[in-house]
Each structure stands twice: as structure tokens, then as C-alpha cells.
Amino acid sequence: MSIAENAPVIDTDEVRRQRAKRMEKLGRWSLPVVVMLATLLLWDRIVVWNEIPHYILPGPGRVWDSLVNDWGILWEAGLLTGKITLMALGLAIVGGAGLAILFNQSRMVEMSFYPYAVILQVTPVVSIAPLIFIYVDSKTAGMLLCAWIVAFFPVLSSTTLGLNSVDHNLRDLYRIYGASRWQKLWMLQLPSALPYFLGGLKIAGGLSLIGAVVAELVAGTGGVGAGLAARIQEAGYRLNIARMFAALTLVAAMGVFIFAALSLLSHLLLRKWHESALSRET
């Protein structure tokens, strides 16, 4: 018997599939990087060829310089914005999930207060923020409140959906086995709601950053020091466009970081059992 007969048989279909898989793996990381490099290069060339002055549009090199030279200021501002964002996200989790559980446990409470949660959500935060800063003395508290108003609703609505999405047979089963309200909530509804909650959390992460930035713009500087949004505004007044871009880059990086961290958390919590974390061989 020849060796060839014992070798694994790979047909052309299989070869094509494996090649597509390799390309997919490579492209997922390399393509966005290529796009970014090309954009930076194009940006640089446009600035150079058109001789655009740096106080109108600085090239990527100048933005990089600003990022390096102003790192001290920007880092401090980033910490402040980051702190407000994370605290607001924390409050959105506690407030959103807490309200969802409360609404779920009492239909009366839900009927009484849900409409107001919706009103709070649909009113643009920029329009409420000035009022908030009139009545709330502490700037930090005001900013937290703004960011929370924007961020809590996705957590509330998706957790509510999750708590109500319990498999009806499981619900019957718990009833037949004489489960208490507390057991039903803790052992059945909360685990059922977890994937929904995590979905809402990913949205809330981005929104709490937006809320923090808007709050800063409305609150202005002073008192608690300046966050990234205030730095952007201030640099704008001084026509320091490069620093505006540098601060903007940091804001974007912060948003990406929050999203990635929450996606990781979601993956870790769901990978063992939820359909969304299931990787299928095609």
C-alpha cells in the first residue's frame, strides 16, 4: 500500500475553505490598519500639497507632536473624564438594573414610573444639563447626573426585557416546584436576563462617555479641573487645532477601550452557555 493512500484526502472545496479562513483571520486585523495608514498618508499629503496652515488643519505629524508634548495635560484631563464616565456607568448599572428589578417585581411601580423613565431618556441631555448645573452645586455631581441620565436607560430597558423573557416552561416548572418569588428572581430571572443586561451595558458604556463629555462642555472648566472635552473647547479658543485632534483621539481611544472591556466581560460571562458565545464550524 502506498503512503498517498493513507494521507488525509483534501478536496478542492476544502482547500478553498481553508484559504478563505486564513484570509479572514489576516484581514480582520491588517485591513483596518492599512485603511488607517492610507488615511493618515492622504491627510498628510493634502495638508502639504495645499499648504494648509496648521491653525486650520494640522497634519498628522503635528497632532502626534501635540499628543507627546501635551501628554501631561491631556493625561490628567483623560483621567478626569474617565473617572466621571466610569462612575456614571457604575450608577447606570445600579440604577438601570435596580429599576428593572423593581419594575419587574411590582407592576404598580412599573406603571407609575416607567413613562417618566422614557421621558427622561427622550429629552436631549444638552437641554437638561444647564438646568442641572443651576440646581446642583457640586460640579462632579452635576456631571455624574448628566452622564447617568443618558446611560441608564439602555440598561433599564434591556434588563426589563430580559427579566420578562424567561422560558415559559421553566416558569411553570418553578411554580410546580413551589419556588418563592425570591428564588424565581435569583435563580431563574436574573440568569435569563444576563445576556440582555450585557447587551444594554455595551450601549451604556458608550453613552456614559458621551454624557460625561456633554456635561463637561456645558459645565465648563473651573472648580474640579478640566476634562478632555473642556480641553478640546479651550484649545479651540486658542486655535490650537493640533491639540484638539490629540484630545479627540484620546476620547475615541477611551470609548474603544470601554467597548472592548465590556465585550470581554460579556464573553467571559456567557461563553460557557449562551448561543451568542458559540463558535460554529462551517
Add this chain to the structure above:
Amino acid sequence: MQPIDQRPTVLRMSNVNKTFNGNVVALNGMSMTVGQGDFISLLGPSGCGKSTALRLISDLMVPTSGKIDWEGGHEVGDLGVVFQEPTLMPWATVAQNVWLPYRLRGKSYASVKDEILEALKLVGLEKFQNSYPRELSGGMKMRVSIARAMVTRPRLILMDEPFAALDEITRFKLNNDLLELKAKINCTVIFVTHSVFESVFLSDRIIVMAARPGRVIRELHVDEAYPRSEEFRTSAEYAAYCRQATDALHEAMGVAA
């Protein structure tokens, strides 16, 4: 095993009616006595009230009139249920799912570990105790569901078309396993099905029901001793019982046999 009419009573339904919205009669005057060790099939077309009967027995519904009495009263652990779907908690392992009836009564895992493993052994899944439901096939999930229903050794197990969604090969296998289980622990079962063949193979009492309004029209006895083997499926007696049950079902559906 004792003859059917000499078994101690577990539960008695007397003239039970269930009406929805004041005019839809789901169940009309159902009376039935469940004896210990009975394997009863409720056989009938859709809408004959067989699932309503199960929901009434499991206290998920209250009868409009009539009574359902457990002999000597009853408590939460007296009943085990298996639904058409496996109805497992996807976030819990196989063993944790089987633990549920105990857990809801406040028993720690450690204190009932032996019972859980014993139940899993009875359905042949002791090696999968730490797997999650999504790693199991449809038939295996159903076995977990059965293990969960019997882990507390309830006085009565209700099964609502448990194998209807499975392929025929798996279904036959699970039929055999269920009979084996029945032989080992002599459980009392009410099994809802619309398969004549399944009801004859599994049960010793077949209660044939008709629809609109849902009612009992006949009871047949299958006098074949347990444990039943695969040979019963191909025997002349089996064919004769199927014939009887089919005739009764035709009668239930208003078709001349």
C-alpha cells in the same frame, strides 16, 4: 405487580370541568383514579384537553368545577414534570439542573449529591454531570429532564408529549429506557401523547380522549407485564392492542372504524 384495580390510590379526579372565558369547554366531566405504579397514557387528538388535564393536576390551573384529590394530601415534592421541550436552564450544568427540585426546597448540593448522581446514572448520563445543556443532543437533554423529574422520587410524574420533538430512532430508544426506568423504580406516570404506538408500548392504562369538548371516551388496559422488551413491539398482541387503540381514537375523532 398488582392488578390495576388493586393498586393503592395516589390521586383521584372527580367530574373535573375546565372552561375558558366562560364558553370554551376545554375539559368536560373528567374522572380518573390514578393508582400507585400506573403508567397511564392520555391519548387523543389536539384540543382534547390532555394538556389541560396535566395543568390542572400540577396546580397550574384551577378547575372550574369538580375535584382533584391526592390520597393523604400532597406537598410540593410529590410531583415531577417533563415537558415537550427539555426545559433545562442553559446557564447551569447537567447536575445543577437535576439539583433544581431539591434546591428549591432549600437543600444544598452536597446533601443531595448521591441522589443526583443516582438519577443521572439511571438515565445513563453520569459522565455528563458537568456538561452544559448546549453540549448535549436533543435525546440527552430529554434524559436530563427525566432525571430531574424523578430525582426526588415523586409520587407522580407527569409527561407532556416528551418525545414528540425527537427523531424516531431516539424516540424508540427513549421509550425503551423509560420502561427500564419504570421497572427499576416503579414510578407512577401520566403520559400525554398522540401516538397510538407509543401509548400501547409504554402504558398499562390508555385513556382515550375526544375533542370539542375535551372528554374521556374510553379506557383500555394493556395487560403485558413490565419489564417489556423490544420484542413486544413486534408481537401479535402489540398489533392487536394498537388496533383497539386506533379504533377507539377513530371513535374519538368521530370517524367510523
